[in-house]
Amino acid sequence: MKTKSPVRPSLPLSVYLLLAILLATAPIICLLSVVDSAVVRQELEANAEASRNQTESGIILAVNLVDAGLKLFDKTLDREMEDEFDLVIAEYERAGRDPGEMDLFRVREELGGGMDLYIIDEDGVIVNTTYPPDLGLDFRQMPDFYDRITEIRLGDSFAADRVVCGISSGELRKYAYMPSPDHRYLFELGLAGSEFQQYRTALKYREAARELVDENPDVVEIRIFDCLGEMIVGETHPDDGRRLEMVRQAYREKTVVEVENATAGELTRYVFIDMADLDYASDMSLVVELTYTTRRAEAKLAGMLDRHMGVLLIAFFCIGSLSALGAHHLTRPIRTLIEDADAIACGDLDHPIRVSGDREFVHLAESVSAMVGSLRETIRKTRESEEEIVRYSHVLEEQVRVRTAALEESNRAANLYLDIMGHDINNANNVANLYADLLQAELAGEPGAELLEKARKGLTKSIAIVHDVNTIQQVQGGVPLLRPIDLDAVIRAEIERYPAPITYAGTTVTILADDLLSEVFVNLIGNAVKHGGPAVEIAVRVEDRGEEVLVSVEDTGPGVPDAVKEHLFERMVRGTNSTAGTGLGLYICRMLAERYGGRIWADDRVEGRPEEGAAIRFTLQKVREEGCL
Known part of the structure; x- marks a missing residue:
């Protein structure tokens, strides 16, 4: 008997040893490199975060220092403005405490013309003023500010505010408040002066933060926004709509909001600086937008990865060279053994095995010699x-x-x-x-x-x-030769052979069978007539079920007990009554149903009530449009 010779490997054993050594050492070297890269990345990220935190902490401190100095300047105007409210209250009394009858422009002239007057009602709406652009301004749109001025209106004392930008004018003004004697209105004075431009300028905030920003080379840009979302330091951007939403979120949540743009290599942080003071109605809090570049850290990481790749290549080269030498030395006895085995395989059974060296190889040579014998x-x-x-x-x-x-x-x-x-x-x-x-x-x-x-x-x-x-x-x-058969014609031909009344609605289905199909109906209808008694009622039903049809022959006879149904279609199994036949009829029905690719079983005409008649059901395969299954 001839046997196939084993297929030799495409590579020598030394190559496989070399690959095994490389596969064993490569994951360790790569793992060390990955771990080192991860550590370096974490260090770079930690340093960048520490640098950002230091810069932002310094900016917060510098802005608070500037604000403290400006607050001292703002207080120098409080006494002057408090004295001016005497004329406003006198005019309120003269007008019968009706703000609409007050001559605010005359009072403004008496105050020197440098202040604007405002009358704010209980709903926080300016109902009268010497500055028409602010007439009708509703402070309920600024809930915190509205709560504060409501508290002042219900109190009994003068309250000064900070120098802030006017909502309508946008120029710097010093505001102060005094409640009306009946607490129905809140009087407000707005002082505008050119000296504010000297001491109150956005450049002071920028100059305070510039030195800290210059020390951090990752900072690309700095912008500062007030509590109303107005930019007071910086330049506009095309996407200021989106950036303003981040500013409002930082102010609303009183926290830091961070947005990263990986494509541009930038990280933008919106830092909230809380400068709210319960002594003043206006909120002087700011939001500082700092844009950092991430490309410097990425460049450092890329350089580190390049160095790691160089080290990996050198390590692989050294390990590969040493492994090749070791594999060549280790496989030399095996190569000698292969040469001797090839000679024996060619028919020279007397060829000696020439292996020396390690004990294992000597034992192998002895075993091969014994095997040859x-x-x-x-x-x-x-x-x-x-x-x-x-x-x-x-x-x-x-x-x-x-x-x-x-x-x-x-x-x-x-x-x-x-x-x-x-x-x-x-x-x-x-x-x-x-x-x-x-x-x-x-x-x-x-x-x-x-x-x-x-x-x-x-x-x-x-x-x-x-x-x-x-x-x-x-x-x-x-082998059966099946062909398309008109099922309706077969059923009607068998029904005509029996005088008993048989119910059948007809069908248009064409099935795959042969001339022996009629034997199924001969046996099933004949059994129903034979065992059903003189008053039996028989029904033949055909149901279309996609690729097959279900045919049922039902009768109102004594039915089939559940214990008999399982064995009813076996060969030589007969009924239990006096009219039992040879036991071959239902066996033939089962053979024909399986011949046509279907199955047959016994059931109750009324489910769960076998005494009300039997139902023999079987399936047949329909003919597809192509004329075959």
Whole structure:
């Protein structure tokens, strides 16, 4: 017997050893490199974060220092403005405490013309003023400020505010407040002066933060916004709408909001500086927008990665060179052993094994030598066995040929007997049955007629048995040749053979079967008529279920007990009543259903109530549009 020679590996063992060493060391080297890169990345990120925190802490401190100085300047104007409210209150009393009757422009002239007057009602709305752009201004849109001025209106004392930008004018003004004697209104004075531009300028905040920003090379830009979202330091941007939302979020949440733009390599932080003071109505808090570049850190990280890649390549080269030398030395005895094994494989069983060196290889050489000796003995015995097998195979082939011929002769004899039974015996039965019918007509009403009836029934049963055997022979005779069959025509042809009333609605389905399909309906309808009694009602139903159809033959007879249903379609299983047949009819139905690619089972006509009649159901395969399954 020939055996396939084993397929040799495409690479020598030394190469596999080299690859194994590299695969063992490469993950360790790569892991160390990845860990070191992660540590460096964390250090770079930590340094950048520390630098940002230091810059932002310094900016917060510097802005608070500037604001403290400006607050001292703002207080120098408080006494002057408090004294001016006497004229406003006098005019309020003169007008009968009706703000609409107050001559605020006359009072403004008496105050020197440098202050604007405002009357704010209980709803926080300016109802009268010497500055028309602010008339109707509703402070309820600024809830915190509205709460503060409401508190001042309900109090009894003067309250000064800081120098802030006017909402409508945008110029710097010093505001102060005094409640009306009846607390219905709040009087407000707004002082505007050119000296504010000297001491109150946004550049002071920028100058305070510039030195800290210059020390951090990652800072690209700084902008400062007030509590109303107005930019007081910096330049405009095309996306200021989005940036203003971040400013308002930082002010609303009183925290730091961070937005990263990976594409541009920038990180923008909106830092809230809390400068609210309960002594003043206006909130001087600011939001500082700092834009940092992340490209410097990324450049450092990229350089570090390049250095790591160089180190990795050098390490792999060194390890590969040393591994190649070691693998070559380790595999030298194996190469010698392979050469000797190849010589033996070519038929030279007397070739010596030339292996020296380590003890393991010497043991291997001894084992190979022993194996070659055993191989010689095995070959000798194999040749002797082959000769014996050849002799036995010739004898076995002759026995198989003789027995095959005998089996074919037996099959021909069996088919001959079946043909004789199906033709000659069936003809004899039919002739005997015909004479029995004539004799029964002659003996009608006379003694012996009953015995003749039993003989005639026996002949009828014999005819049915022969018919069933012929049907089984046809079913088992070879590969079925199925073709499209009109199911409706088959069902109607079988219904017409029975006088009993049978309900059938008809169908248009074409199924795949052959001429033996009618035997299914012959047996099922015949059983329903035979076992159902004189008043039995029979129904044939066809349900279309996609690629197959479900056919049911139902009757109102005694039904099938649950214990019998499982074995009802087995060969030679008969019913339990007096009308039981040969036991082949339902077995033939099962064979034909499986022949057509379906299945058959017994069911209750009314589910769960077998005593109300039986239902035999089976499936058939439909013919597709192409004409085949």
